[in-house]
Amino acid sequence: MAKKVAAWIPVWAIIVASILISTQYGKVPPSQPSMIDALGISYTMQGLLMTAFSASALVMAMVFGGTLIDRLGARKVVSVALLASVLGNVIALFATNDAALLATRVLEGAGYGVTMTAGPVIIAAWYEPKKRGIASGVWGANVGLGMLLSTGIANPILAATDWTGMWVFSLVSTVLALLLVVICVKMPECAPRADAGAVAVDAAAASAPADGSSPKIPKHGLLWGYCAPFAILTAFMFFLVGGATDAFNSFTVTYLNVELDRPYTEANLTSMLASFGMLVGSVVIGVIFARAKDKMLVLIVNIALCAVFLFAWFNMDASMPVTYAVGFLGGCFLGAAPALFFAIPPFVARSSHTVGAAVALVVLGQNLGTLAIPAIVGGVLDTSGYSVAAIVMGSLACVALVVAIAFKRTMNKKLANPEPVGAIE
Secondary structure, three states, rough: HHHHHHHHHHHHHHHHHHOOOOOOOOOOOHHHHHHHHHHHOOOOHHHHHHHHHHHHHHHHHHHHHHHHHHHOOHHHHHHHHHHHHHHHHHOOOOOHHHHHHHHHHHHHHHHHHHHHHHHHHHHHHHHHHHHHHHHHHHHHHHHHHHHHHHHHHHHHHHOOOOOOHHHHHHHHHHHHHHHHHHHHHHOOOOOOOOHHHHHHHHHHHOOOOOOOOOOOOOOOOOOHHOOOOOHHHHHHHHHHHHHHHHHHHHHHHHHHHHOOOOOOOHHHHHHHHHHHHHHHHHHHHHHHHOOOOOOHHHHHHHHHHHHHHHHOOOOOOOOOOHHHHHHHHHHHHHHHHHHHHHHHHHHHHOOOOHHOOOOHHHHHHHHHHHHHHHHHHHHHHHHOOOOOOOHHHHHHHHHHHHHHHHOOHHHHHOOOOOOOOOOOO
């Protein structure tokens, strides 16, 4: 029993830390009017503040996060990255121009990117697949929870002070995340995961030599872990579905308010209900995926539901009660997808020692989708309209669906759940 309690400490510490560091991402949108008044920043600079943060998170996840977490351990790497975020936040409070503020966003993005990479690695290390459901589901909703936290606290803070109040809030949140990681996060001496992607390599590595000497873990180059075929395909699917989801988030309020002439309050409430649905969908699908025998079927069904919703949403003109209900239900479908994509890497990593690299690939797919697809959909809206945009978004999900179906049989073999060795009871 003591071991089970000990296991939840690092797992939930990284989950809470990921929610807290997500406030670094969520603090900018509500602060923008105040930043315009205080610093005179342009709309272009507002966009760059988000882009610089995402780009930094992406680079840290790919170049440093995945490889270093695999080689040095999660606590050391995440702690250093969060310390960089704390430093960037402190410097930003003294920034007097937009260029200085932009530079600090690069530092802030470091902790975000590495923490996002570390989460699935730590969960997979402490729990065998069937016990990851709730933890993986809640972790998959961390960005949404962080955004809700930032949005909820913004009104009272900005009513009392300017944009720096939100930076103080995120500074406190990041310091708490750092303390949680330093004090609570560690890896088990014997990881209980039984992910199929690690079984063959680890079984060979753990086989005792004939002379009775200690088994040796094979050495590989830095890029070996990034060459996991199924992790790359998972990242590609996340690029498509995640990017279409970001487009949905970006244009839903505008569609309802401008295109359908609905009151802003009703349009915004629809968006909030969809966001809440994403949180619900993430937690529920985490439990389903952990217990499902045919895990790829769960993914295929979810992507299919996402595709149907994306085709329909920007063509729907219903009463507001119906719109609220459909928005919430669609949010459940869309919110479930990230939880699934982040739950897959521990299974498809080339070994249990390269899970960080596999997660980093998925983070890459997520961020590239965020950067590219909303812009593409925006261009379609400028030239054609919402019906065509719906076709584009739904078609992207259909491509992901074809990919998922194409390698379902092979992936299911990798997602088999053999009895773990040394599992935590």
